[in-house]
Amino acid sequence: MAVRADDLVKVDLLDRYVHARMRLRAVSSFADNPNLRTCARCGDLVEMRRDLDGWSLCPACGRYA
Secondary structure, three states: OOOOHHHOOHHHHHHHHHHHHHHHHHHHHHHHOOOEEEOOOOOOEEEOEEOOOOOEEOOOOOOEO
């Protein structure tokens, strides 16, 4: 989205930068942790636990996903 230079304010630029950094950090933390997934049953983004047989267990709803 293009914005004219006259319409930009330093606060807007800082706000855009901070939000972009937050999005980038969220994506990189998701890539660093392969156990962080969205549960197919409850829809929460959680770190899946593995049981003794290797199945993934959602800590939010307690079901296998």
